[in-house]
Every structure is written in C-alpha cells, then in structure tokens.
Amino acid sequence: MSKMDFSKIATEYEEYATVQKSASEILLKLLKIRTNDDVLDLGCGTGHLTRKIRSLSNGNVVGVDPSEGMMREAIEKSKGLEIVYEIKSAEDIDYVESFDVIFCNSAFQWFKDPEKVIKNCYRALKRNGRIGIQAPAKKIYCPNFIEAVEMVKRDERTKEIFSHFKEPWFFLETAEEYKSLFEKCGFKVVFSKIETITTEHTPEDVLKIFSSGAIAGYLNQDYYNIKLTANYISVFKEIVRKAFEYQAKKGMVKLKFNRIFLIAVKE
Template sequence: MSNFNEISSKYEKDSVIQKSASEILFDLLNIQPGDNVLDLGCGTGHISKLIRAKTDGQVVGVDPSEGMIEKANEHYSGQNILFHTHLAEQLDYKDEFEIIFCNSAFQWFIDTKKVLKACNIALRQNGKMAIQAPATNNYCPNFIQAIEEVKRHESTKDTFSCFTSPWLFLNTSDEYSALFEEAGLSVEKSSIDKVTTSHSAEEAYKIFESGASAGYLNQTYYNIQVTREYIESFRNIIKKSFEDQAKETGQVDLTFYRIYLLAVKK
C-alpha cells in the first residue's frame, strides 16, 4: 500500500518533476531577504531548504504526512526551518507571512475554499501566494494511458472500479483563478502550461511512484480491501506501459499540464 508516509524515504530522490516545476514558482514569487515564508505541502523539506537560502526571515514547512515531516526534520534539522504536521485546512496563522509557496500540493487539498481562506488570513498585506500543480483531467497523458490499461486488465479492473480519485483537477486557468478571487486574493498570473521532458521508462515509473501512487494505491480511496496481489499487478502494468511508451531511443516523452498561479493579498 502506498501513501506519503511510505514513499517519504525515496520522495526527495525521485520527485524530479516537482523539483523542476518549483523553479518557476521561485521566479514568480521573487523571495526577498527578510521575507517570512510558508512552504505549504513541504514534503521532505528539500524546497524549504532552498527557500531558507533566499531569506533570513522565518521559514515554516507544513505537510499532513508524518513520514514526510519526520524526513524533513531528519535532513534539515539545525537549518532554522520549522516543520509541522497538519492539514492545510488546519492552518491557524494570522498576518504572519509575506510568501506562501505551494508546489505540487494544491491537487491534494480536501477543501480548497477553506485552505485559501486560511492562506488569506495567514498572509500579510501585499503578501503573495503561488501554486504549481498538475491540472486538467488529462493532467499527464502518459499516466492516463497507463491507468487505462489498469482499468482494462483482467487482474486489476474489478478492484480499480472501486477507486475514487482524491485529486482536484480543473480544466481552465479561469477556474483556478475563481477559487482564489473568491477567497479574497487578487490573481496576477494564471496559466496552464504544457511541459514535456524525456526520461527512461524506469525514471518515468519512479516519477509516477513519487506522487501518483500515493493516490492510486492508497486504501483510503477504495471502497473494498486492496490486496497485495492487486498492488503488484497494478505496478507491473504501469511499468509495462511506460516501457511500451518509450521511443526507439528508450526515452519516454513525459507530458504534464500544470497550473502556475500567482495571487496577492490586497
């Protein structure tokens, strides 16, 4: 069974896509020395560490996964970063941060309206929040193709039919903007970009395991018991799909559609 507690030990090494996408957030937010920054959905803290290098202000990382926070504290203790375990919906800060940095986490929020209201309260006047997250129902055509094979395969189709997606995928940037505007934040940039990178089939599988498997193989999102046999078959089908998607060069052109949004508290 996969969830973020279980994948935390390999997340920092395998989260290639999340790391590269975060670079755009740094450009959007332009963190200044002295800024207080909240890393919302900080995972194992590798982005929090980069934030720490850009500011002498307070850096706080929050994540709902105890395993992720445990690894964050293990890796970055002594670097003056505060890590806390709790849901984004439970944020209780007020007028504390100039910056909220949210990288590859927005799709996981259970109640986005509640989260954004809490973020508005947590930001200081003229504070900024930026998100990067997979977007649209076709968020990664390669993943979708692999999952379609899981849906059809005799060994997995019945169990997978009992899966309910935990993710929020909106199909237009305007829909994302509307959520932020409703929370009282002014959207300055909002676009869904297509990003394609090349990887070996093995690397593509590791990228899948670094995030998507925490949903697709999580008992929480099935209404029947998930067996070890199902998990093994599921993973074998996904691996085989990436191998089949590879070109003659052995590389998979991995495509993601991602929302990049910058909002300001006016």
C-alpha cells in the first residue's frame, strides 16, 4: 500500500471546516478513505456512518460497539451491505494488522482506558494505516450543556443526588495533549487541532442533541453511588429543558462544542 501524503492536511481541514459540514463529514474527508481500504468504525453506534463508509470503499468494513441495542439497529439497517458488526468494547478489540483505516467519531470520550484503546488500534492497523478521531474535548466540552447541568447541580430538588455523580468521560484540554497520548502509543500524529464549532438550533433540538449523547452519562445509574429516583430523572430533564429555552435568543440557541480532530499514522 502506498504511503499517503498528509502534507496538505491542515490546509484541507480549513477548507472542509469553512463549509457547513458536520464534524463527522470533516473527519471522513480528512481520512481520505479509498475504494480498496479495509475500514474499522470504532464506536459505530447504529451504523449510520458505517453505511456511509461502505459507500466509499469496496474493502472490508467492520463496525464495533458495546451496545447490544445499537448493534441490533445497525444490523437491521445494513442488510445486504456486507458490513460486519461486532458487540465489544474498544478496550477488547484484538485485531492484528487488519485495517487500512480506523474511523472513530464522537466515541473517544467514552473510552475507560484510552491508552489501551490506542494501543489496540495501533496493533489493528496495517503498516501506513491511519486512524482519525473526532470527539468532544476540554472539561467544558459544551458551554451550553455545562451551564444547564450547573442548574441541576444547584437546584434544591436535585443537588443532593447530583452530588454523587461521577463523570464517565475522558477529556484533555489541548491538542498537544492528545498528540502526545497517541505518540506515546507509537503513532505519528500528522494533524491535531481542537476547534470550537458553533451551530444554531431551536431549544427543542438542543435538548434532542443533549438526549442523544450526554444524557447517557448524566442519567446513568452506573455513574452514581446512590440510587436514582424517577423524580430526580424527571426534574433533571425539566431543568435542562428550561435552561436551553433560557439560552435562546430570538428562538435559537448558539450551541458551542469544543472538538478534537486528530489524524495519526502507523509508520
């Protein structure tokens, strides 16, 4: 396999990012998936982007995710596309020189042992293979969400139970820290940048975005050492919904996310 030229990647990133594209679309373009590439979608969820990857490559396409529910949906929606799905965590993948590309979109923050995952990915890639990640970054990964959750933290109805919440996410504060982590595991990092991406949405849509990801942490019994009550869950959602309504100006919320974009190569 010929070695890819990444010398223009920073310029290309700026080009892609100026267009109104989603973070996942930017990551796909930066990875330059070719028609014969074998690709692993790590943290594939319901397979929406795995199916997109299949449209770009005739090689082997594999999706991995620990959620049985998401895997069922992914398999159902991918019938006839020759995509292999496996239910396992990123910490447990054991492929050896099997892929040209590893695509990891908005999943890195959930990994319990990021260093082990990166080493697993290094082993899974062929020589000159590349990995791309896009994920929320920095402790204040989304000021809108943090502001809403601060209201939960202070509210008399929720503050006692919330005080027992332990954040499950992995965030680093700088692109250099992410770069160093991947280099420690043997990769050559060719691009690493934290970007603040701002999009506009109705409060209802912001709530949907919150509910599609972050809420899986904030309202997950696994991350509390005290029993969650139905009332707590209900009031939590109410507070967050009102917070997003309060953030709206002329009916729209400017939703800000800090995101890491990183491309690394196994030389």
